[in-house]
Amino acid sequence: MTQSVRLLILVLLATFLISQPNARxxxxxxxxxxxxxxxxxxxxxxxxxxxxxxxxxxxxxxxxxxxxxxxxxxxxxxxxxxxxxxxxxxxxxxxxxxxxxxxxxxxxxxxxLSAGLQILVRGKSDQGAPNPLQGFMRLILSPMILVWLGIAAILIVVPAHIVWLLERRQSGGIIPDPRYFPGIFHALWWAAGTLATQADQMPRQWLARAVAILWMFTGVIFVAYYTAQLTAALTVAQIQGDINGPDDLPGKRVATTRGSTAAAFLKEQHARVEEDASIEQAYQALLNGTVDAVVFDAPVLLYFAEHDGKGRVQIAGTVFKKEDYxxxxxxxxxxxxxxxxxxxxxxxxxxxxxxxxxxxxxx
The missing domain is CATH 3.40.190.10 (Periplasmic binding protein-like II)
Known part of the structure; x- marks a missing residue:
């Protein structure tokens, strides 16, 4: 075998070994x-x-x-x-x-590392004294109150019309005028008073009286259930803050770091985003009260809440928008x-x- 043939074989063998998928x-x-x-x-x-x-x-x-x-x-x-x-x-x-x-x-x-986003808010001791009027107005305009007002309106209008129909022609009854107006207003006043407390006057017609007695029991149940729901809502409002999850972020002032995935998420949520150069600046903005929350990677916020921010900040809600590092x-x-x-x-x-x-x- 000539020298050139040997050289060619060696070159081909080396090329084959290099091209193998298991080659290091x-x-x-x-x-x-x-x-x-x-x-x-x-x-x-x-x-x-x-x-x-x-x-x-x-x-x-x-x-x-x-x-x-x-x-x-x-x-x-x-x-x-x-x-x-x-x-x-x-x-x-x-x-x-x-x-x-x-x-x-x-x-x-x-x-x-598996992570995700989380929300950091000021601790209760750093939030200052709550504004009673602001809290009251927030409760009055809450969806729960609006639902209860709607239920109460139905529970007043329906029995008012029943009593008006049965009582309008009774002499000396609770409907002094048989016409729909103003007779229905007297019936509505009676139904509202019966639902809220108790009837100050009883109908004279026997079927209307049966409706009135039934309505008094309904009023007791309604007021008791409503009071329980209102008490629970007030208790939760005292325990929780304004921000308890990502659904509460729209419209809020929220800090995060510039160019982060958290910044992109907050813009999608229509939050008022403050993009800081570092997470430390975002922490300081939260502690100073210039923002309502910080949104960033969960491990980072948890570490700060348990170390430098312990007692001054707290985690709100659970991890969302899970992602990996x-x-x-x-x-x-x-x-x-x-x-x-x-x-x-x-x-x-x-x-x-x-x-x-x-x-x-x-x-």
Whole structure:
């Protein structure tokens, strides 16, 4: 076999091995530039050093890849994503939500944390003394009161017409004028008084008297049930605030961070959105009373409510618009596959669980 034939065979064999799907991926670069932003507890700065769940997780991934890391701090999520898109950073990690819109431009790792949005409001002690007149007007104009007024109107109009028909020709009865007007007004007054308290006058016609007795029992039941419902509504109003879930956000002043998925959601809800450069600025706006609530990623708000904001703020409602966090790469970056493999290994060997418990306290 000639030298040229041997060389050709070696070239063909090497090409075949490289083209196999099971061939090992290219090793990660020896040094990686990682864009991040401070969002506790995912990323926070202590004594000039970056820590947090996302930082610890990435350091574990980088150790698997055998790569050193240079972190690049960004002010907000838009600048972080832009640094990855333009090549200023090799990848980005922090509290980056995986969305369909972002997935058109970037590649994401498998989810590294399940999250979602939540609402943060001031605690009861920070809300100041309630305005009694404002609370009373809010209750008077509430849907519950309007429904009860509608029921009461029906319960007055129907028996008033029955009594008017039976009593209008009775001499000395409760209807002094047999004509519909003004006779019906006397009947309506009698029906309203009977429903609210008790009849100050009884009809003379025997069938009308039977209706009156039945109506007195109806009035007792109506007033008792209405009082119970009103008491329950007042109790709930004292326990809860004005904002108890995403349905209460339209028209409210709500802070979040610029370019976040929370900002897009709030605009869809027609809230009065204040987009701040950092979540810390949003917290301060809430504490200062310039906004009614903060909407942001649930793990971040829960951490603040249990640490720096404890006793001053509280969570309102449950997690909504659930979403996942991921590590973001420029589209087509081959490093994503290596990172996914490392993330799976960290889950399998228990490292991920230990990091989760360190920062969030429970599985």
């Amino acid at each position: 991926a290219d090793p990660a670069p020896p040094s990686l530039r990682v864009a991040t932003r401070v969002v506790a507890p995912l990323v926070q700065k202590t004594n000039g050093q970056l820590t947090g769940f996302s930082i610890d997780l990435w350091n574990a991934v980088a150790a698997r890849l055998g790569a050193k890391t240079t972190f690049i701090e960004m002010g907000d999520v838009n600048s972080l994503l832009n640094s990855v898109r333009t090549g200023q950073a090799d990848l980005g990690i922090s509290a980056i939500s995986i969305t369909a819109e972002r997935d058109k431009i970037f590649d994401f790792s498998q989810p590294m 991921g590590i973001v790469f420029a589209e087509g970056n081959p490093l994503r596959k290596r990172v996914d493999e490392a993330l799976l290994e960290l889950r399998e060997d228990g490292t991920y669980e230990r990091l989760y418990q360190k920062w969030f306290g429970a599985s």
